[in-house]
Amino acid sequence: MPKPKIAEALDRLSSKAALKNTIYMLSIIIFFALILLPPILGIIIKCGSIQDVLDQPKLMSEAFKAIAASFGVALFVSFIDVVAGVPMAWIITRGKSKWLNVLDTLSDIPFIVPTATLGYSLFLFWGDLGGLSSLFGVPFVSRGWLLVVLLHFAFSFPVVVRVMVGALLDYKLEYEQASRTLGAAPLTAVRTVTFPILKHSLIASFTLAFARSLSETGATMMVAGAFINGPIFIQKHIGEEGALVFVSLILIALSSLVFITIRLLGPKLRMPVRKVWPKAERKLSGSVVTSSRNGITLLIFFVIVLIPSLFVAIPAFEAVVTGVLPEAIGGLGVWGDYWQSLSLSYFVGTVVTLLNVVIGLPMAIIIARRKIGNGPSAILDMLVNIPIIVPSVALGASLAIFWKENFAFVPEIWLLIFAHLSITYPYFVRSMSAAVERISIELEEAGRTLGAKPLGVFRTIIFPLTKYSMFSGAIMMFTRSVSETGATLVVSNLVTAPVLLVNWVENEVSTSTLGLGCGFLILFSFIILLVLRLVVKGKETY
Amino acid sequence: MHYFTPVQTQRRRKHIPDIRLVNVTKRFGNIVAVDGVNLHIYDKEYFSLLGPSGCGKTTLLRLIAGLVHPDEGEIYIGDRLVNEVPPEDRDIGFVFQTFALFPHMNAWDNVTYGPRVKGFNIKKAETIGHEVLEMVKLHKRLDAYPDELSGGMMQRIAVARALAAGARLLLLDEPLGQLDAKVRNEIRYEIRKMTKDLELTAIHVTHDQAEAMAISDRIAVIKKGKILQVGTPKELYMTPKSVFVAYFIGESNFLEGYVSNLSKRGAVIELRGGIKVQARVQKTMEKGEKVVLAIRPETIVIEKGIKKSKNSILGIVERITFEGTDIRYEVRLRNQDLVVVVKPSLVEEWLNVGENVTVSFSSGKTHVFAYPEVGLREELTVE
Numbered sequence: 001m002p003k004p005k006i007a008e009a010l011d012r013l014s015s016k017a018a019l020k021n022t023i024y025m026l027s028i029i030i031f032f033a034l035i036l037l038p039p040i041l042g043i044i045i046k047c048g049s050i051q052d053v054l055d056q057p058k059l060m061s062e063a064f065k066a067i068a069a070s071f072g073v074a075l076f077v078s079f080i081d082v083v084a085g086v087p088m089a090w091i092i093t094r095g096k097s098k099w100l101n102v103l104d105t106l107s108d109i110p111f112i113v114p115t116a117t118l119g120y121s122l123f124l125f126w127g128d129l130g131g132l133s134s135l136f137g138v139p140f141v142s143r144g145w146l147l148v149v150l151l152h153f154a155f156s157f158p159v160v161v162r163v164m165v166g167a168l169l170d171y172k173l174e175y176e177q178a179s180r181t182l183g184a185a186p187l188t189a190v191r192t193v194t195f196p197i198l199k200h201s202l203i204a205s206f207t208l209a210f211a212r213s214l215s216e217t218g219a220t221m222m223v224a225g226a227f228i229n230g231p232i233f234i235q236k237h238i239g240e241e242g243a244l245v246f247v248s249l250i251l252i253a254l255s256s257l258v259f260i261t262i263r264l265l266g267p268k269l270r271m272p273v274r275k276v277w278p279k280a281e282r283k284l285s286g287s288v289v290t291s292s293r294n295g296i297t298l299l300i301f302f303v304i305v306l307i308p309s310l311f312v313a314i315p316a317f318e319a320v321v322t323g324v325l326p327e328a329i330g331g332l333g334v335w336g337d338y339w340q341s342l343s344l345s346y347f348v349g350t351v352v353t354l355l356n357v358v359i360g361l362p363m364a365i366i367i368a369r370r371k372i373g374n375g376p377s378a379i380l381d382m383l384v385n386i387p388i389i390v391p392s393v394a395l396g397a398s399l400a401i402f403w404k405e406n407f408a409f410v411p412e413i414w415l416l417i418f419a420h421l422s423i424t425y426p427y428f429v430r431s432m433s434a435a436v437e438r439i440s441i442e443l444e445e446a447g448r449t450l451g452a453k454p455l456g457v458f459r460t461i462i463f464p465l466t467k468y469s470m471f472s473g474a475i476m477m478f479t480r481s482v483s484e485t486g487a488t489l490v491v492s493n494l495v496t497a498p499v500l501l502v503n504w505v506e507n508e509v510s511t512s513t514l515g516l517g518c519g520f521l522i523l524f525s526f527i528i529l530l531v532l533r534l535v536v537k538g539k540e541t542y
Numbered sequence: 543m544h545y546f547t548p549v550q551t552q553r554r555r556k557h558i559p560d561i562r563l564v565n566v567t568k569r570f571g572n573i574v575a576v577d578g579v580n581l582h583i584y585d586k587e588y589f590s591l592l593g594p595s596g597c598g599k600t601t602l603l604r605l606i607a608g609l610v611h612p613d614e615g616e617i618y619i620g621d622r623l624v625n626e627v628p629p630e631d632r633d634i635g636f637v638f639q640t641f642a643l644f645p646h647m648n649a650w651d652n653v654t655y656g657p658r659v660k661g662f663n664i665k666k667a668e669t670i671g672h673e674v675l676e677m678v679k680l681h682k683r684l685d686a687y688p689d690e691l692s693g694g695m696m697q698r699i700a701v702a703r704a705l706a707a708g709a710r711l712l713l714l715d716e717p718l719g720q721l722d723a724k725v726r727n728e729i730r731y732e733i734r735k736m737t738k739d740l741e742l743t744a745i746h747v748t749h750d751q752a753e754a755m756a757i758s759d760r761i762a763v764i765k766k767g768k769i770l771q772v773g774t775p776k777e778l779y780m781t782p783k784s785v786f787v788a789y790f791i792g793e794s795n796f797l798e799g800y801v802s803n804l805s806k807r808g809a810v811i812e813l814r815g816g817i818k819v820q821a822r823v824q825k826t827m828e829k830g831e832k833v834v835l836a837i838r839p840e841t842i843v844i845e846k847g848i849k850k851s852k853n854s855i856l857g858i859v860e861r862i863t864f865e866g867t868d869i870r871y872e873v874r875l876r877n878q879d880l881v882v883v884v885k886p887s888l889v890e891e892w893l894n895v896g897e898n899v900t901v902s903f904s905s906g907k908t909h910v911f912a913y914p915e916v917g918l919r920e921e922l923t924v925e
Contacts, residue, residue: 172640172642174638174640174642175642175644175645177609177629177636177638177642178636178638178642178644179644179655179659180608180609180628180629180630181607181608181609181629181630181632181634181635181636181704181707181713182630182635182655182656182659182703182704182707183630183656183659183660183707183708184630184655184659185630185659186628188659192655192659193644196644196646197644197645197646199646273646273647273651274651274658276658276659276661278659278660278661279661
């Protein structure tokens with residue numbers, strides 16, 4: 001097929017160094033101006049208000065308790081996530097059953113369910129009398145810290161599984177086989193060879209789960225009850241700048257400290273590879289232990305992650321019988337607002353995803369190909385992570401301060417988009433830069449020596465080879481944006497679907513209405529993902 | 543020079559087993575990687591599995607190692623059926639093509655890994671470590687990590703690691719494939735000498751026939767998952783049993799023809815253009831059968847001008863290639879077939895392109911094979 005003239009012209013333009021550098025420079029400027037600095041500056045310019053908290057010892061002690069609770073939950077959950085997620089990734093990558101593809105897809109379900117909905121779903125399963133508790137007659141797990149832990153485990157578990165599945169698929173099996181031929185039992189081989197080689201991925205999965213747990217607000221609000229962590233504390237004191245700035249600053253500072261520590265000490269961390277217990281490890285490698293481990297892993301996945309995440313669908317089915325469904329479809333009563341908020345959520349999700357692809361792609365290439373030199377590119381690589389670790393409610397509040405006080409003319413819808421841009425940007429840049437890094441530079445060089453211009457190389461080599469990463473990056477951005485609650489609540493008065501659902505919970509609307517509201521959100525997200533997946537698959541013609 | 547012998551190997555040297563494969567088949571989906579293979583590898587033998595890429599030789603080695611499991615057939619190490627025995631219990635040493643040195647361990651930890659995971663006491667593991675590192679002459683680099691070592695050094699460490707684990711059977715998967723030509727030649731003799739000194743059985747996978755010929759006691763030539771012939775390098779070279787073996791081991795000219803006459807002394811083969819030559823044929827051949835006549839380039843006599851002798855054919859020199867020790871002539875015969883003739887470059891008087899020549903050969907140095915069912919070109923395809 002002949003190349004369209006416009007593509008030819010763009011290809012020619014792309015070989016001009018000045019244009020390339022302008023694009024890279026613009027993407028860096030946009031990153032600092034829109035993504036990184038506003039959430040931080042918003043807090044910093046209000047530093048003076050901290051005095052309000054310092055003057056109230058009771059408030060300060062509450063704030064510290066909340067921060068400690070945040071870190072406690074995040075550390076505990078990330079640890080459990082890795083312990084349970086790695087065996088799950090192992091089953092998916094090393095198992096032989098034809099059902100593994102299904103299991104792989106199922107493990108992504110908590111990604112698809114918007115977090116506020118997920119929180120509600122978990123509450124229904126663990127705490128409500130219609131769920132697991134119906135077996136016992138009393139709430140099995142009431143709102144509080146345990147339910148928060150269960151919730152955080154459910155939504156951060158897929159993060160660990162996704163990262164570790166990728167790592168295990170890329171892992172050169174020969175190392176493990178070499179270890180086996182040298183006499184190591186399977187467990188010894190994994191402990192002394194596979195895990196130390198995959199150490200970076202293990203740390204990365206822990207870090208991502210940790211960040212996700214630390215910053216999550218929307219779902220936590222649904223299940224927290226009397227439990228207060230950092231983001232909930234901020235949410236509860238939304239009108240008090242001092243409390244917001246104080247807790248946000250400490251959370252950002254402490255989490256940055258944790259991240260820098262992990263980054264610096266991670267590579268130096270030595271796993272105990274010299275000590276071996278041949279007899280014990282051989283016994284632990286036996287089929288009984290392995291089968292039990294697989295069984296427990298699957299049990300944890302189904303009972304603690306999957307079923308609670310989808311439990312909300314049951315009242316949605318009731319809605320068909322109770323007559324709520326026709327009401328909903330007709331947009332009667334509360335449903336008029338629902339459809340409006342749902343449209344707003346998908347509109348914002350789409351705009352944010354498209355914008356981030358445009359501004360994030362050059363950044364991903366800068367990081368992967370060290371376009372501005374090794375040092376500066378590495379610094380950018382680290383800075384890109386920061387928006388992930390800022391609690392979303394703090395990020396939203398900070399953005400609101402920054403934009404409303406300095407640029408009051410910016411419409412609210414843009415504030416919402418800016419907040420979602422900041423929150424989702426790292427997901428896309430991370431997954432794309434990793435994908436570009438995996439492509440040998442020689443392929444690009446081969447394309448250039450065969451006459452392709454830089455844009456042509458991207459279109460014909462980089463894009464076809466990275467389109468699945470781009471797709472998964474886009475999915476993560478879209479779902480994250482659609483499910484975002486914490487930042488949305490504070491950055492604007494616009495009501496997106498998750499915000500509306502939180503309001504419904506607070507206003508105690510009927511279970512079937514709530515269930516149906518959540519069910520629609522899950523169903524539509526699922527359909528959108530399915531269509532996207534099919535579109536990407538359909539274009540697979542190279 | 544005599545190598546040190548690792549304690550573990552010394553202890554077990556009397557028990558080095560034969561390896562037997564009985565009707566072994568391995569499939570990957572629709573692809574039959576190993577197809578009903580029967581093979582007997584003797585105690586202390588240096589045995590090579592030779593064949594083109596994708597012929598199934600590595601799968602065969604991995605079956606012996608227990609890294610993949612056969613769909614059918616039995617594998618014995620000694621008298622022990624090992625089909626269900628995991629790799630760690632087979633007492634093998636496996637040297638991978640990419641070496642698979644553990645990147646997070648230095649040379650010392652890599653080499654002592656085997657003794658440690660087998661639960662030897664520390665002193666014994668260290669004794670073995672020092673012995674094998676000394677053996678591969680890398681005892682001064684024990685602190686080096688794999689990425690600080692050259693290809694040759696990594697290869698030596700990989701062999702040392704396999705030996706330190708007390709391997710009775712050394713399995714080498716294209717162990718020299720990643721090395722420079724010079725280093726490769728040096729190391730291949732070292733590996734052979736080491737295995738002989740330690741009285742180990744070695745199975746070496748390679749696609750390089752020169753490498754297999756240089757180091758092996760015996761070779762199995764494999765194509766499309768089947769063993770075509772097993773023999774010593776000399777047997778395979780002198781008496782190939784199929785067109786493919788004649789092609790893959792050494793170099794051969796292949797001329798198509800028919801058996802025009804059979805007698806007790808041999809046969810007369812009629813080549814294209816009605817040229818008749820005498821050759822040795824297998825007893826099963828019949829008059830009129832379509833055949834392929836194979837002649838090694840170095841057994842052909844080439845002379846200037848027109849000479850009349852037995853089995854002589856006229857031709858014109860079409861191309862000359864100087865290969866250092868040899869000179870290679872491509873001669874277009876009068877029936878338009880092309881033959882290659884190789885002569886020592888220093889002792890021969892060189893011919894010129896376009897010169898009329900006579901090529902001749904002794905009937906005793908020819909091989910006649912039944913014409914392959916799939917056609918000659920397809921039969922000789924190595925991809």
